[in-house]
Amino acid sequence: MHISPVLWQFLVKWLNASALFPREASTIAPYADALYFFLLLITVVGLALVGILIFGFSIRYRKEKHPVAIQVEGSTLLEATWTIIPLALFLIVFVWGALLYFRIYNPPTNAMNIYVIGKQWMWKAEHPGGQHEINALHVPTGRPVQLTMISQDVFHSFSIPDFRVKREVIPGRYSTVWFQATTPGTYHIFCTQYCGTNHSAMIGEVTVLSPDDYDKWTQESTSGMSLAQNGERLFASMGCNACHSGSAAARGPNLAGVYGSKLQLTNGSQVLVNDAYLRDAILNPSQHITAGYAPIMPTYQGQISEDGLIDLVEYIKAMQSNYRVQQTLTTSTSNQAAPTTPGVMKP
């Protein structure tokens, strides 16, 4: 028999590549695969059982063999069996899946942070050291990496199949995911949430480098200005330092060391100051009045881009003393005002 050359080429190509499972390139991947194989196993066993029952009964009790049916009402014992066994298996899967979920979504405390902004139709990664990448991400092996992600427009979803991680990237709030890459190489980044015309073009590549190569890459690709430094300029140019000056008589609360602390608000609640809180407090200040201060801060909704917000958050995060605010205060009142940061939308 003659096989068409096109078909033949496909089969050869497939058998050569023969990928039925993705590569395991992160510390999480083996854990995810273990659960996957367990699930495959119970599926195959369950399917085989149903198959054996159907075919077995069909052969044994077909009309030629068994012309008159014997009526059976049911059996509580059997009913209980096939209620309890699947239930037990599903509960095992539930616990296992939950453990895996917390492993994937709870980053270790020493994770390095990279910001990712999703927009129609590209991924923008911003490293705290000032490296900016489009549709690409460089990470080292052997170090936990946390991604703090936000969307500038619609829902996106950041997925690296070979790492078995994925998280929705949502407009208006930060979401995080973490991984620790194990094998140098390049891997796909996909946007997996339908986001409009070029959804399937919103792809990129994560390049995993050995720690040495990563250090080299970091040195070579920095823009020369860290996110915090960008934030510092923005802080001055938006006039934040006028109130958040850190002096005792200031109209706004002191921001030095505020990140990670618990804050008492005027409405009586206590909040943990994290990235999300800082972002909200800039855009929606009237909802987040620190106890003891007047609600005078205007909203910055629509005036700062997501990039700018990340810069500000990084700046406030890094602010351990008021030294730099005092510096920027002097800069902004002098005639040598800091130039506007790229990525700042002028109102």
Added chain:
Amino acid sequence: MSTTSTTIVNLPDQRTARIPKRNYLNNEDGLLSWLFTGDHKRIAILYLISITFFFFIGGAFAGLIRLELLTPQADLVASDTYNKFFSMHGIIMIFLFLVPSVPATLGNFLIPIMIGAKDLAFPKVNLLSWYLYWIGGLFTLAALVLGGVDTGWTFTTPLSTHYLNTHVVTAATGVFIIGFSSIFTGLNFIVTLHRMRAPGMTWFRLPLFCWSNYAASILMVLGTPVLAITLVLVALERLVGIGVFDPTKGGDPLLFQHLFWFYSHPAVYIMILPGMGVISEVISTFSRKRVFGYTAVAFSSVAIALFGFFVWAHHMFIMGVSNYSALVFSLLTMLVAVPSAIKIFNWAFTLQKGSITFETPMLYAFGFLGLFTIGGMTGVFLGALGMDIHLTETYFIVAHFHFVMVGGMLMAFLAGIHFWWPKMTGRMYPESLSKLAAVTTFIGFNLTFLPQFILGYLGMPRRYHAYPPEFQVLNVLSTAGATVLGIGYMLPLLYLGWSLKYGAIAGNNPWQATGLEWQIQSPPLTENFIETPIMDHEAYDYEWLAHKTAQEVTTVG
């Protein structure tokens, strides 16, 4: 007929048999008599024609999608066009085919007869629901003809409200109106099953088909209004910018997801439950046995309907719902899987000690059992929190819900159509051709969707117009399967049409089945029963049937 025969088909003598002179089909003539009918059987036929029409439109889009995915590059159509293809495929198949498929056709036709009633409780509301279906359908077609809509069937905000300039509001209006058609159908079934059962027809004598449609009706009545509200909010957000879902106005885009899935997850059970009812009837009839564990099967339908309302957030595990709610929803998802497992085993054990024959409806039912088992088990993959992270939004999920919706529901629908075809039309379909169609469908289905599980685990995202070249071989297999599947679906359209004129005369009870619908003439009279039947036996009582048949022979002979 000898006892060693391999079939239970028992047709009247074809030389003398005639279609009954008076029946619901020829009771009145003319198009208007159909368009203004209150007869549940005629409305069922109207629905059957309508959903078949939409099924083939939706199917054409599926074909175009698979054709585009034959190659990794975006080469057949532009991205926007491709996005419109899968959006229209989803909207048409879900709202215009799957949701009304079994309830509005088989349910409409059979529920009154099965319970010994003359019609549904509200015949005019029933007709109204068909008109609403068509008004909604026309809005959807208008959206299609005017240039399409590319939101996906999920209408996700803020994409649908702020970023697309296609006919979102038109399509949403269509879906909104179709929703009312399904609410009215559900309402009608609930009232009918409560109030119109014949004397002696207790709840536990109802055929399981009624139980599963009852459960689905509850979901329709309680779930669909939430979808309607959500779509109204989307339209308002789009038209006047009320900002409920817009984060820049203090709204929450996740709220949309919650509201949408609060309907759309139960909708999955609206689609599958009536199909499960069909399977119970078919398996019982062709194994000549009462369904194993009748009460367990009946209550598992209700349990599915009940739990089905509390699992919606499992569509949102990666969207940043709180850890605790993720845990709760995952646990409830595991629980909702159990009643489905119970049903599968009950059906399998119905075969035990039966006297099994393999007519076409039974082949479709076997196909259902296999495919639904895979569909259900892969649902457990997705319900497991950590596994869902990798699998969601990939082709794994596409394969999963096609196994449930197409492998499960469509198989059940075709089983039901073949099973009750003789009752609806009075004529038999051609047996060997239909067996060929059943086998073709099964093979084509597996070839189409099994590779998609592998693609999904490899990470290929859904709704991708172009994809990395290493995924091509599996996509080619899938497209090849879709071609076979397409043939499998074309065949019934052709031979069922043929059988309307040339099929063998079926007689009252070709399958020697026990349901009340099989004890009356085929096609039935407009009033179904000449005198109100009195139910004095359990459902699926084959001994009662044998006794009755024996008596008939003595009285006639």
